[in-house]
Amino acid sequence: MAKRxxxxxxxxxxxxxxxxVSDMKQEAAAREKTKVDLQxxxxxxxxxxxxxxxxxxxxxxxxxxxxxxxxxxxxxxVIGRYCDQPEQFPAVRDFHTMRVxxxxxxxxxxxxxxxxCDLWERRGSGLTNMHxxxxxxxLLGTTTPQLEEIFWELTHDLKQDLGGSxxxxxxxxxxxxxxxxxxxxxxTQHLCxxxxxxxxxxxxxxxFPYKFKFKxxxxxxxxxASIARADMSVIGTWRDDxxxxxxxxxxxxxxxxxxxxxxxxxxxxGPFDIEKEVIHLCPTxxxxxxxxxxxxxxxxxxxxxxxxxxxxxxxxxxxxTGASILFGAKAPILEGAQLSTLVVPFxxxxxxxxxxxxxxxxxxxxxxxxxxxxERLGEMMQREGLGKLMEVCGLKADPRSIKEPRSNPYIxxxxxxxxxxxxxxxxxxxxxxxx
Amino acid sequence: xxxxxxxxxxxxxxxxxxxxxxxxxxxxxxRNFGRWLYHDILEPGVLVHVSETGEKVYTxxxxxxxxxxxxxxxxxxxxxxxxxxxxVRWTTRNNIEFMVDxxxxxxxxxxDLEKRKFAGGSHKFPRGGTGAGLTNIVHxxxxxxxxxxxxxxxxxxxxxxxxxxxxxxxxxxxAQVRISLACCLNMCGAVHCSDIAIxxxxxxxxxxxxxxxxxxxxxxxxxxACPTGxxxxxxxxxxxxxxxxxxxxxxxxxxxxxxxxxxxxxEVGSGIALLVGGKLSNRISxxxxxxxxxxxxxxEPPRWPQTVEAIKKILYTYMEDAKKYERLGNWAQRIGxxxxxxxxxxxxxxxxxDDYRFAYTxxxxxxxxxx
Ligand code: HEM
Ligand code: HEM
Ligand code: SF4
Ligand code: SF4
Ligand code: SF4
Ligand code: SF4
Numbered sequence: 169m170a171k172r173x174x175x176x177x178x179x180x181x182x183x184x185x186x187x188x189v190s191d192m193k194q195e196a197a198a199r200e201k202t203k204v205d206l207q208x209x210x211x212x213x214x215x216x217x218x219x220x221x222x223x224x225x226x227x228x229x230x231x232x233x234x235x236x237x238x239x240x241x242x243x244x245x246v247i248g249r250y251c252d253q254p255e256q257f258p259a260v261r262d263f264h265t266m267r268v269x270x271x272x273x274x275x276x277x278x279x280x281x282x283x284x285c286d287l288w289e290r291r292g293s294g295l296t297n298m299h300x301x302x303x304x305x306x307l308l309g310t311t312t313p314q315l316e317e318i319f320w321e322l323t324h325d326l327k328q329d330l331g332g333s334x335x336x337x338x339x340x341x342x343x344x345x346x347x348x349x350x351x352x353x354x355x356t357q358h359l360c361x362x363x364x365x366x367x368x369x370x371x372x373x374x375x376f377p378y379k380f381k382f383k384x385x386x387x388x389x390x391x392x393a394s395i396a397r398a399d400m401s402v403i404g405t406w407r408d409d410x411x412x413x414x415x416x417x418x419x420x421x422x423x424x425x426x427x428x429x430x431x432x433x434x435x436x437x438g439p440f441d442i443e444k445e446v447i448h449l450c451p452t453x454x455x456x457x458x459x460x461x462x463x464x465x466x467x468x469x470x471x472x473x474x475x476x477x478x479x480x481x482x483x484x485x486x487x488x489t490g491a492s493i494l495f496g497a498k499a500p501i502l503e504g505a506q507l508s509t510l511v512v513p514f515x516x517x518x519x520x521x522x523x524x525x526x527x528x529x530x531x532x533x534x535x536x537x538x539x540x541x542x543e544r545l546g547e548m549m550q551r552e553g554l555g556k557l558m559e560v561c562g563l564k565a566d567p568r569s570i571k572e573p574r575s576n577p578y579i580x581x582x583x584x585x586x587x588x589x590x591x592x593x594x595x596x597x598x599x600x601x602x603x
Numbered sequence: 604x605x606x607x608x609x610x611x612x613x614x615x616x617x618x619x620x621x622x623x624x625x626x627x628x629x630x631x632x633x634r635n636f637g638r639w640l641y642h643d644i645l646e647p648g649v650l651v652h653v654s655e656t657g658e659k660v661y662t663x664x665x666x667x668x669x670x671x672x673x674x675x676x677x678x679x680x681x682x683x684x685x686x687x688x689x690x691v692r693w694t695t696r697n698n699i700e701f702m703v704d705x706x707x708x709x710x711x712x713x714x715d716l717e718k719r720k721f722a723g724g725s726h727k728f729p730r731g732g733t734g735a736g737l738t739n740i741v742h743x744x745x746x747x748x749x750x751x752x753x754x755x756x757x758x759x760x761x762x763x764x765x766x767x768x769x770x771x772x773x774x775x776x777x778a779q780v781r782i783s784l785a786c787c788l789n790m791c792g793a794v795h796c797s798d799i800a801i802x803x804x805x806x807x808x809x810x811x812x813x814x815x816x817x818x819x820x821x822x823x824x825x826x827x828a829c830p831t832g833x834x835x836x837x838x839x840x841x842x843x844x845x846x847x848x849x850x851x852x853x854x855x856x857x858x859x860x861x862x863x864x865x866x867x868x869x870e871v872g873s874g875i876a877l878l879v880g881g882k883l884s885n886r887i888s889x890x891x892x893x894x895x896x897x898x899x900x901x902x903e904p905p906r907w908p909q910t911v912e913a914i915k916k917i918l919y920t921y922m923e924d925a926k927k928y929e930r931l932g933n934w935a936q937r938i939g940x941x942x943x944x945x946x947x948x949x950x951x952x953x954x955x956x957d958d959y960r961f962a963y964t965x966x967x968x969x970x971x972x973x974x
Contacts, residue, residue: 177905177974178723179905180761180762181722181724182723182765183725183762183765183768184729184762184765185726185729186668186721186725186726186728187725188669188761189761190721190723191671191672191674191675191721192672193723193798194672194674194722195673195674198672198674216960219746220746224758224904227904228870229749229750229752229868230743230746231748231750232750233859233863236831240612247749249681263748271622271624273619273624273692275624275627275694276693277689277693278681278689279689281676281679281691282677282680285673289673295670295671296671296676297670298676298693299693299697301641302701302791308670308747308748317606320606320615323617323619324604327619328619329617329619331621343695344692344694346637346639347624347636348632348660349639349642349652350651350652352637352836357624361621361623364620364621368618370791385837388884389884390805390890393883396795396796401736426736431734432735433644434775435775440682445928449887449928451888470885472886472887472888473885474912488674499789499790499794499795500855501614501790501830501855502855502857503830504959507796507890507892538818550867585724596951600661
């Protein structure tokens with residue numbers, strides 16, 4: 169039983185949305201009577217509920233700052249956590265998180281999940297996050313002596329490893345991609361898995377100035393938000409023509425197919441109007457509809473996905489597919505939020521992904537050498553300039569990397585840009601110009 | 604073979620990586636990998652994907668509270684065993700997806716999901732989260748498990764989703780709406796690009812534990828951590844410590860991250876800011892940042908009524924006013940921010956005028972405005 173009454177949390181058992189409080193109570197009740205040989209305190213969920221109630225009363229959290237724990241040889245994957253009221257809530261005195269590296273796009277067999285449940289019931293609090301925002305499966309709440317035991321069982325019995333935390337590569341993450349999405353321009357799952365395997369050392373042994381995230385979106389719709397939160401965003405795209413099934417376009421116009429796959433079914437928006445809903449909304453106005461056929465001037469298309477999303481049965485991404493590579497997104501800490509910047513407009517994404525690996529390794533070398541402590545790549549790009557990053561990657565300047573050219577003329581010319589260099593002679597100058 | 608604490612390195616395996624996703628794909632997904640032609644939303648929360656082989660996969664998407672106990676996960680496994688041949692997946696927004704390979708299997712699955720409830724009465728598996736509706740709120744840890752939060756996470760999300768439950772199930776918005784929550788400025792999660800972002804913020808400078816700071820913190824690191832250069836070294840009662848120039852502090856908490864002797868969370872000082880208009884898909888318009896429209900609301904556990912109210916106001920004004928396919932931020936841009944505040948009834952205060960670096964780029968430098 170919880171140590172204190174939890175009237176405020178109990179409020180959150182009401183209402184229709186799944187209640188995490190009910191879930192925690194369910195877990196607490198199961199722990200109370202289980203015959204499993206529990207290795208962390210039986211009252212962990214109860215004490216966590218009581219501690220949460222205290223936070224609800226005080227309107228501040230009750231976890232101590234940090235705490236360095238981990239498994240041997242790894243610099244990441246475990247986040248130390250200690251309660252700041254250990255006497256009151258001894259069962260959550262130490263309550264560390266383990267980040268378990270998730271399989272690409274979160275498909276599981278129940279057989280595997282049940283093994284994880286068994287492991288975490290016995291050795292942890294029984295509570296998880298499915299999943300954390302970085303991507304990992306998050307196992308919440310265990311004690312220091314359990315860490316090695318869990319790691320052992322995870323690797324030996326479940327054949328699964330920890331993810332990243334700290335100043336290292338964070339667990340890569342991808343959208344569902346070709347597994348179940350017709351818009352995927354490359355195999356996000358395979359690339360994500362291969363890169364995770366390739367860079368295990370970077371994932372587990374911090375050697376970077378700060379964290380580094382890869383995320384893989386299969387198309388410009390961006391379902392894993394790579395453009396907003398990855399230091400390297402790989403976003404699928406194509407460079408030939410959108411494939412059109414004119415018959416199907418007519419079926420949309422005729423009302424036989426629901427636009428946008430039926431996404432607007434909750435409200436009466438009137439009949440589908442291709443002029444209003446597609447032709448005029450195309451950001452580059454590169455489409456035309458003559459009442460029978462749809463034309464796209466593909467050279468002007470910026471592949472925003474709107475027409476394809478709106479008529480998925482009639483329009484398909486092109487066949488010459490690959491990805492755009494962008495760098496430098498981050499949340500506000502420290503220098504303000506940044507979105508990723510387009511650095512490579514198009515790259516073929518095919519095994520063994522050598523070109524992409526070379527690119528990322530060049531970037532890492534540059535950042536590892538020049539980055540300040542806790543400086544994200546995006547911040548270093550601001551400090552050193554996009555041009556410098558392109559130079560390091562051996563890329564030529566490309567107007568696709570900018571929204572507009574500079575409006576200030578403060579150009580940092582280099583000496584080699586000027587014929588004859590910068591050496592001049594003031595005496596020669598004085599011959600023509602008096603003081 | 605089991606772990607031997609007296610010889611921990613014996614037979615140790617490391618760096619094996621995640622399980623290969625291919626081991627976990629449902630057979631119908633495996634057979635049609637990369638061959639999908641199109642998809643349809645049959646009803647809210649129910650998708651069908653059609654392959655060029657003629658096969659179809661039906662997906663039922665249900666919302667989940669991201670915090671889950673293993674009893675709950677086992678129940679998910681029971682359902683997946685019964686209906687989906689032992690396969691299940693999660694989405695990036697903490698939804699759970701059950702997939703079946705025949706239409707006939709759909710109804711029994713949906714009925715099964717529908718009837719399951721927690722002891723307290725809430726639904727375990729609400730169906731929805733597709734199309735022009737609201738999907739699950741991605742959120743962070745809050746008071747459950749993090750050390751820097753300015754607000755709770757799971758509780759706020761529960762309070763908001765209870766009120767917006769119908770919109771999770773209805774697809775009646777002009778475009779999809781993504782709400783995200785981060786409990787501090789670290790923003791573990793993409794709230795800076797969400798249609799509506801709920802963000803925990805502090806308003807009081809750090810307290811300084813002079814007694815312990817010299818021993819527990821690397822003073823140069825704490826100084827370097829401050830983006831505004833507000834921190835200076837000092838000596839108090841003969842002990843090395845730091846002082847903070849309060850008027851320079853913008854309450855980011857970064858110093859606390861580096862130094863536990865500078866806590867700043869507070870019952871009165873900490874609370875919630877609301878941001879709107881971010882997006883990250885490239886559809887029609889490029890990705891955009893969210894913008895602060897409510898600078899501060901107090902923490903009001905357990906139901907955060909002012910936060911919920913403000914979100915509803917924004918959301919329903921948008922729903923009434925925007926055009927089909929128009930994301931919340933595009934709507935606000937089209938009508939203009941002066942109209943946004945007028946229509947939503949949110950007060951515009953001096954705190955909403957940027958005064959950080961690059962602030963100038965957000966000031967109006969034209970005479971084009973609306974009365
Ligand atoms: C001073 C910098 C930061 C610190 C000290 C920090 C600390 C943490 C901690 C302690 C957690 C684990 C929470 C837990 O499970 O108990 C976490 C999770 C996370 N952080 Fe941060 N963080 C920082 C900055 C950021 C930034 C800038 C981002 C995004 C760009 C970020 C993204 C994440 C994500 C995605 C998670 C996973 C959260 C989840 O469980 O859903 N963090 N962070
Ligand atoms: C079944 C495969 C999927 C398809 C066909 C699909 C389709 C789309 C489309 C069309 C968009 C662009 C929407 C727009 O801007 O109008 C989009 C964006 C997005 N989708 Fe998906 N999606 C799929 C799976 C998912 C899943 C499983 C999730 C996670 C629950 C997800 C999360 C997102 C997110 C976060 C965005 C970005 C929205 C934004 O701009 O903020 N998608 N998706
Ligand atoms: S990012 Fe594109 S390819 Fe990936 S799931 Fe979303 S819509 Fe599909
Ligand atoms: S993808 Fe976008 S830019 Fe290209 S034709 Fe379609 S609507 Fe126009
Ligand atoms: S957003 Fe801040 S408070 Fe919340 S989990 Fe991340 S670091 Fe912790
Ligand atoms: S909270 Fe941020 S701005 Fe304030 S002193 Fe600390 S680091 Fe500096």
